[in-house]
Amino acid sequence: MAIEVNGQSFETDEEGYLANLSDWNLELAGAMAKEDGCDLTDNHWEVVNFLREYYDEYQIAPAVRVLTKAIGKRLGKEKGNSKYLYELFPYGPAKQACKYAGLPKPTGCV
């Protein structure tokens, strides 16, 4: 499978996750979100950016508590919980936000 942005085609897996991490760019993230009917706001971007920073350091997406804590620091304590993250990413913050961040889908019993 592939996703097209500005006439360029990027390889994805069966579920639309980018095959190559290095293909990622801002427009691509927006296009992937749009396909799911989701408009990325500043708060979405805070999550996506944090995921990318964390992945860059640890080669894995952050655990849910690591993520909620970081988002609480960036967006205010009342937003540092998974209820808020599910409002932003109704398909599940880990899976949906990872997709827009160009990261592989988390695997395992999650």
Next chain:
Amino acid sequence: MKKLEFDIPVITHYPKTPAVQPDAMAHCQPFIAKTEHQESLGFPGELVENWHDKAIEKMGELLGKYRSLQVFMDSCVKCGACTDKCHYFLGTADPKNMPVARQDLMRKVYRRYFTFAGKHFPKLVGAIDLTKEVLDDWYKYYHQCSECRRCSVYCPYGIDTAEITMAGREILASVGVGQKYSNEIIGKVFKIGNNLGLPEPALVDTLEGLEEEVKEDTDVDVRFPVDQKGADVLLVTPSADFFAEPHVDGLIGYAKVFHQAGISWTLSSHASEAANFGMFIGSQDNMQRVAMRVREAALELGVKRIIVGECGHAWRVAYSFWNTLIGPFDFLDPNYPAPQHICESTYDLIQQGALKFNKEENDDKVVTFHDSCNVSRASRMGTMPGGQFVIPRALIKASCNHFVDMRQETIHEGTFCCGGGGGLLTDDLLELRIKGALPRVQALHEVIEDHGVTHMAAICAICKSQFTKVLPSYGMGMDMIISVHQLVGDALELGKER
């Protein structure tokens, strides 16, 4: 993110056996493993040219290796007792999801190639050739069984469909058609040490965060040690406990219990996974290779005990298979079971009076318990028969004032699978997962209506993730599902005199 393109089953007042709808789930199959996911497990990368002969050869090998498989192939009398016992049949109405039909997918082929009558008079005995269509049907319907073994409880011959499913999957993988979800995960265990692919630095960072969190909540320094040589206990737990909710609150509960009881314990970055998907794909070689990491870590760290966290099939593998796969455990303290379940360990501490609870902490909840299939029907806990049913409930009752059980035929050895076990907890099978959850959701709905149940506790990472995902489809909150050790941890009196 795919939108749901199917109807969510309707919860009726009483459980109903559906009228059959042939091929209702014929469209449903998981993604096939990529070449790299196959090869790292020792399987061919794609469907091999001589797949027919290879599959029959593999079947012959398994019939010789597993006496049980041979007996199960021969002994069905088509009595029908199993037909309405599978959650996937009850939820999908596809007759091929009746356990007997699932078995017959293989039995018909078995008769054709391995019995006198089937070789010479196939039509008389319902024997068929292994065609590509049959192989495709195997792939579909051996991935619509969660290997939960409920049907085997009701079979007068004790035929265990799970073993037939495992054999089916092993034959498929051995001719090049493995399942992406399970095989990719097993590959990550070999490479990194856990299903998630969580490397050591990320594990350490995550656990440090949890230490801070518990300190903020309780003002007590509860530790989450990793690779601590000389610790008494090695805790092997599903990596979802580090990563996901509600799992992580169970992990916090284990740590609080160890802290309060004064037990020195450690996690291992080498064996940072209790789950063992080698069992799901029926591959003893891969199951052994996954399990071996636990033995290596235990020896390296010099621990005296191994405790297994809340994970259903991990406990089956540990309780029933570890001794043969990675034993003997003669280097461990013989005063404790080897291995021991976290619930057994906490239960013993309660019996000794080592833990005190403030049950009022859980007074906002009316709790029920979901027995996990592998714990219930393939293992035990404690020293009494049925300990695997008694002990988790005893932990809940020690930490909560309000507990009720669900309908009798849906608990204990009759428990229904969550709908996501056996390697099916993947989004490409979401329709199957939602429909297969119906019988459990039905029983849950009943205790919500009749007793005001607010939460369902479980001791399996798959059950917890599955219910978090599927309960909202039935109009129930995703946070209804919690870890048993969350209840324990929330009510445990910390820091006071032991």
